[in-house]
Structures are given as C-alpha cells and as structure tokens.
Amino acid sequence: MNIIKKETYSFQSEVKELLHLMIHSLYSNKEIFLRELISNASDAIDKLRFESISSPELFNETPKIQISINKSQRTLIINDNGIGMTRKDIIENLGTIAKSGTKTFLKSLKSKKNNIENELIGQFGVGFYSSFIVSDKVLVRTKFAGNKSNDGILWESSGEGEYNIENITKKTQGTEITLFLKQEEDEFLETWKIKNIVNKYSDHITVPVEIQIYDEKNKTYLWEQINKAQALWTKNKSAISKKEYQEFYKYLTHDQNNPITWSHNHVEGNHEYISLLYIPEKAAWDIWNRENKHGLKLYVKRVYIMDNSQEFLPNYLRFIRGIIDSNSLPLNISREILQNNSITQNLKKALTKRSLKMLDKLSKNDHEKYQSFWKEFGLVLKEGPAEDNENLNLIANLLRFTSTKNNSSEQKISLKQYISNMIEKQEKIYYITADSYISAKNSPHLELFNKKNIDVLLLSDRIDEWMMNYLVEFEGRKFQSISKEDTSLNKFIKDKPIEKEETSKETVNFLNKVKKVLGDKVKSVRLTNRLTDTPCIVLSDSNEMSTQMAKLFTAAGQSVPELKYIFEINLKHELIKKICKISDSKIFEEWIKLLLDQSLLAEKGNLDNPHEFISRMNKLFIKL
Numbered sequence: 001m002n003i004i005k006k007e008t009y010s011f012q013s014e015v016k017e018l019l020h021l022m023i024h025s026l027y028s029n030k031e032i033f034l035r036e037l038i039s040n041a042s043d044a045i046d047k048l049r050f051e052s053i054s055s056p057e058l059f060n061e062t063p064k065i066q067i068s069i070n071k072s073q074r075t076l077i078i079n080d081n082g083i084g085m086t087r088k089d090i091i092e093n094l095g096t097i098a099k100s101g102t103k104t105f106l107k108s109l110k111s112k113k114n115n116i117e118n119e120l121i122g123q124f125g126v127g128f129y130s131s132f133i134v135s136d137k138v139l140v141r142t143k144f145a146g147n148k149s150n151d152g153i154l155w156e157s158s159g160e161g162e163y164n165i166e167n168i169t170k171k172t173q174g175t176e177i178t179l180f181l182k183q184e185e186d187e188f189l190e191t192w193k194i195k196n197i198v199n200k201y202s203d204h205i206t207v208p209v210e211i212q213i214y215d216e217k218n219k220t221y222l223w224e225q226i227n228k229a230q231a232l233w234t235k236n237k238s239a240i241s242k243k244e245y246q247e248f249y250k251y252l253t254h255d256q257n258n259p260i261t262w263s264h265n266h267v268e269g270n271h272e273y274i275s276l277l278y279i280p281e282k283a284a285w286d287i288w289n290r291e292n293k294h295g296l297k298l299y300v301k302r303v304y305i306m307d308n309s310q311e312f313l314p315n316y317l318r319f320i321r322g323i324i325d326s327n328s329l330p331l332n333i334s335r336e337i338l339q340n341n342s343i344t345q346n347l348k349k350a351l352t353k354r355s356l357k358m359l360d361k362l363s364k365n366d367h368e369k370y371q372s373f374w375k376e377f378g379l380v381l382k383e384g385p386a387e388d389n390e391n392l393n394l395i396a397n398l399l400r401f402t403s404t405k406n407n408s409s410e411q412k413i414s415l416k417q418y419i420s421n422m423i424e425k426q427e428k429i430y431y432i433t434a435d436s437y438i439s440a441k442n443s444p445h446l447e448l449f450n451k452k453n454i455d456v457l458l459l460s461d462r463i464d465e466w467m468m469n470y471l472v473e474f475e476g477r478k479f480q481s482i483s484k485e486d487t488s489l490n491k492f493i494k495d496k497p498i499e500k501e502e503t504s505k506e507t508v509n510f511l512n513k514v515k516k517v518l519g520d521k522v523k524s525v526r527l528t529n530r531l532t533d534t535p536c537i538v539l540s541d542s543n544e545m546s547t548q549m550a551k552l553f554t555a556a557g558q559s560v561p562e563l564k565y566i567f568e569i570n571l572k573h574e575l576i577k578k579i580c581k582i583s584d585s586k587i588f589e590e591w592i593k594l595l596l597d598q599s600l601l602a603e604k605g606n607l608d609n610p611h612e613f614i615s616r617m618n619k620l621f622i623k624l
C-alpha cells in the first residue's frame with residue numbers, strides 16, 4: 001500500500017493569487033500567521049475530540065500544541081497531536097480553497113489600493129497560507145489519527161506556485177509545521193516574542209499551548225505552558241474583561257476589528273446552554289453568498305462539534321458570530337439531526353430573541369454605533385420581516401429609514417420617531433418606493449405631503465418593496481404607499497374645490513375628451529387633489545400590484561400583467577389650462593398622450609416606447 005514517492009503539484013489558481021496578494025500586502029500584520037497556525041492546530045484537536053466520541057481509541061494522549069524554536073536552523077515549529085491529514089486531505093486542504101466566490105473576491109481586492117489588509121485578514125480569513133508571509137519554505141509533516149502504521153506525509157512548498165508531497169516515517173499522530181523563516185524575520189526566533197503573540201491571540205484556546213525553553217540551571221529543555229487554556233464562555237461574566245471578550249472574538253472569527261457589541265448568557269432550566277453572540281463591525285466578504293455557510297460554532301458540553309451551524313439563527317441574522325454550548329443536545333449530533341431537532345428549534349427561538357434584544361439595546365445605548373451597524377448590516381436585517389413573522393415588531397423597531405424631512409439619504413429614522421412626528425389627524429405611516437433616493441425624493445407623489453408638512457419614508461433599496469409587503473402595521477399604524485390610491489387623504493384637503501369643478505360642464509367635457517383619447521390605456525381619468533407643481537400623475541389602484549413590485553418581478557424573469565394606472569389631472573396647472581382651450585382635436589390628442597407618457601416616465605423611470613415620446617414632444621415644440 002505504501003509507495004514511497006515524491007510528487008509535485010501545482011496550487012489551484014486562487015491559491016496562487018491569494019499567496020501573491022498576501023505576501024505583498026500583509027507585512028504590517030505578519031504575526032497573525034502564528035494565530036492562524038495555532039487555530040488550525042486547535043481545530044485539529046477539536047476534531048479529534050469529536051471523532052473520539054464514537055471511536056474512543058483515537059484519543060490516546062493529552063491534547064496539546066507545542067512550539068519550538070531552532071535558532072541555528074532559523075526554524076519555528078508548531079506541533080499538534082490532533083486529527084492529522086491523509087494524503088488526499090492534504091491536497092484538498094493545502095492546495096485549494098474551497099469557499100465559493102473566492103475568485104471574484106480576490107479580483108475585487110486587487111483593484112483596490114487601500115484596506116486590502118483589513119479585508120483579507122478580517123473578512124476573508126487568510127489561514128494556513130499566511131505562513132508564507134514570514135517563511136521562505138514551509139514543511140508539513142502529518143499523520144491521520146487512526147492510522148496505526150508509521151507512515152506519514154510530508155508536504156513541502158516555498159509558496160511560489162508548486163508544492164511537493166512525499167511519504168515519510170512518522171510515529172506520532174497529528175501535524176507538525178516547520179517554518180523556515182525569511183532572513184529579515186529574526187524576531188520570530190525569540191521566545192518572548194512568540195509568547196507575546198500567543199498571549200495576544202490565543203489565550204482562550206481550550207488546548208494548552210506550550211513553548212520549549214532552555215533551563216539554564218539544569219541544562220535541559222522543558223515545556224512551559226503559555227496560555228490559560230480555559231474556555232472563556234464557561235467563566236462567569238463578571239470575571240471576564242472587555243479586552244478578553246474582544247480577543248476571544250478575534251480568535252473566533254479571525255477578524256481584526258473589535259466587535260461592536262456582544263451578549264453572553266448562561267441559561268439554566270430545561271435546556272441548559274451558554275451562548276456568546278457578537279456583532280461584528282464589518283460584514284464578512286461572503287455575506288451575500290448564499291452558498292457559503294454562516295452560523296455559530298457549536299459545542300456540546302464543552303466539546304467542539306462543528307463550525308457554521310446555521311440552525312441556531314435565522315438567515316437575516318447571519319452576520320452574528322459566536323458560540324453556542326448546549327448541555328441538552330446529544331454529543332453525537334449530526335447536521336441532519338440538528339435540522340430536525342426540537343431542542344435546536346427552541347435554542348433558535350431563544351437566540352433569535354437574544355440577538356434582537358442585543359440590537360435593541362445597542363440602538364438605545366449607543367446611537368452612533370447603531371448607525372454604523374445599520375450601514376453595514378441594515379440590508380441583511382431588512383430580510384427579517386419576510387422571514388420571521390413572529391418577531392416582526394422587534395425587527396420593525398430596529399429598521400431605519402430616510403424620509404422627506406430627513407434631508408439626506410442616510411437612513412436614521414426609526415418608526416417610533418416617525419410616529420412621534422406625525423401631524424394632527426395623520427393616522428398612517430406614509431412611504432414611497434423608488435429605484436433611487438433621488439427619484440423617491442423628487443417624486444410628484446410627494447407634492448401634497450410636502451405642502452401639508454406630512455413626513456414620508458423614502459425607500460430605495462432593492463429589497464424595500466419586498467419588505468413592505470410584510471410590514472402591514474406598526475404600533476397600530478398602517479403603512480400606506482403614497483403612489484397608491486388612498487381616499488383617507490381627503491381629510492387633509494380642507495376646501496374641496498375639485499368636487500365643485502368636477503360638476504362644471506366644461507370640466508366634465510374635458511375629462512370625457514381625455515378618456516376618449518386614452519381609451520383602455522388607463523384605468524380611469526379624474527381630477528387630482530394631490531398635485532401643486534405637476535400637471536398630472538398616475539396612481540396604482542389600491543389593490544393592484546405596485547410599479548416597484550412589477551419591476552422586481554420583471555427583473556427576476558417573471559411575467560407580470562400590464563399595469564393600468566389611474567390618471568389624475570391637475571386643473572390648476574398652467575399647462576392644463578392651456579390644453580383645455582385647444583380646439584384642434586388632433587393636437588389635443590397629441591398633448592394628452594404626451595402628458596400620460598410624462599406621468600408614466602415619472603412613475604416607472606422608463607417608457608415602453610421612448611422614441612414615440614420624443615418625436616411627439618418635438619412635433620409639439622415645432623407647433624409652438
């Protein structure tokens with residue numbers, strides 16, 4: 001079975017790109033390589049612990065991570081007695097990157113000048129390859145736990161595009177990584193320096209990390225434990241400092257930035273568990289990639305079970321990072337069982353509430369931080385109303401909007417604030433959806449509202465129309481789209497000149513002429529009470545699909561029925577007054593069609609036949 005041979009492989013192209021980027025852009029953060037290697041070693045021991053639940057014989061030594069320095073050879077060695085790797089594992093793990101979307105992400109980084117470092121380390125996670133920031137050459141000696149022979153694998157590379165693999169003799173299970181440090185990286189040959197880095201990044205690793213030191217008195221080498229090796233989350237809240245929480249977060253997520261806030265809870269009773277949830281400052285690079293998993297790190301009775309368990313939080317909270325350590329789940333739980341487990345469901349409910357409360361608290365206690373959270377994750381949270389009806393009110397309370405009175409595109413108004421600013425007699429929460437902030441802000445639909453000093457929420461994120469389908473009311477106030485027909489607006493118009501005029505013979509005549517011209521192009525034609533500066537407008541019927549919704553469907557490739565609008569005319573407008581007087585029926589017809597197209601353009605942002613619109617306009621210009 002064991003054929004001794006050396007083979008050369010080429011790195012996957014994403015790996016080559018990553019290596020290149022890293023070596024050329026991470027020099028000010030090079031020490032993180034040690035954090036990455038220790039974190040891998042600790043993961044490997046966690047995996048072994050997990051495997052040994054079903055195969056206890058695998059776990060035959062006290063788990064530990066050992067670091068040794070050889071000054072004369074200029075090497076730094078990190079050794080673990082974890083799960084190890086087979087030949088196949090090593091090719092998959094150290095020759096490729098499995099995360100989908102990596103290529104696009106790396107490409108986007110290359111075009112940037114600044115912040116490459118933060119994005120690469122903080123959001124992507126640089127992993128094992130970061131060893132090449134400080135090394136000319138890296139050797140990995142490994143043997144898979146459970147392999148009873150003395151046959152191990154050696155992986156060797158100088159990080160330039162290729163790596164070699166050959167069979168070696170290795171007695172112990174686990175992985176040993178040898179870094180041949182670059183000429184200028186002498187500092188990593190100093191014991192104090194290594195201790196410092198471990199203290200900084202890896203204090204919370206549950207496995208002991210030891211460093212080899214020389215005992216002058218007895219003239220021997222011995223191992224000294226550097227870290228505390230206690231799971232942070234098991235400690236009492238009052239015994240954990242802010243700094244410790246932050247460092248644990250960084251260790252857990254590989255993020256460079258501090259978390260915005262966190263929530264740590266020991267829960268007793270039926271389902272005993274500990275949770276520690278963090279809100280990051282920056283979104284992970286793949287937050288929009290549905291294929292990549294987002295979720296909590298799961299422990300059962302302190303034993304690591306799996307990363308990225310998505311079962312404990314809804315999708316719209318996928319930016320939350322952290323751990324859940326359950327006492328009630330079985331140790332041998334699999335992803336499949338997890339998905340159909342009532343304990344999981346209960347935990348999910350509890351953690352969702354906890355997360356929403358943590359956000360609520362943040363929004364109340366630190367306005368500035370909440371704003372920066374909203375900027376980063378608001379779009380994700382906006383998926384909430386559709387996904388989680390049970391917590392609709394809590395979520396709605398966390399949403400932030402811009403509005404006509406806000407005078408900036410920054411979304412910072414809460415629904416509570418909106419309601420407290422409502423004018424007398426106002427009962428509904430008014431909003432408009434559009435493709436952009438500018439187009440929402442300048443919509444003719446707003447004219448009446450501006451005149452009456454009624455604030456209107458301006459919604460222009462792609463998801464907004466979708467979200468508004470699920471937001472029916474908030475604290476007893478109904479949401480109302482102002483581009484839809486709404487008879488309740490009449491109460492804001494004190495004198496109702498429209499009705500009087502509508503009955504005048506002249507007006508009836510005019511409206512009939514317009515109806516005749518437009519035929520079934522519109523649903524109905526009537527006079528408006530909402531406009532001041534615009535001659536006419538189109539409205540959607542209150543129970544019909546809105547313009548923005550139709551756009552969403554069309555963009556998703558679905559067919560939508562043709563929208564028919566209510567066409568409203570502003571008799572007080574100069575242009576309408578002029579058109580009323582036109583006796584030539586051909587020219588009158590051209591004007592009316594032009595007006596409808598204008599209104600449609602304002603409503604939809606485009607026209608089915610822009611050419612016809614332009615040539616009609618030009619024709620009428622010439623007549624003038």
Ligand code: ADP
Pocket residue numbers: 036040041043044080082083084085093094125126127128129174175
């Ligand atoms: P990540 O840890 O995010 O998966 P890395 O680049 O750090 O990415 O590591 C890649 C993979 O290599 C790991 O997922 C693991 O499968 C394997 N690996 C790395 N170091 C070790 C180790 N010390 N023992 C066993 N497997 C390891």
Ligand code: MG
Pocket residue numbers: 036039040127128
């Ligand atoms: Mg790693």
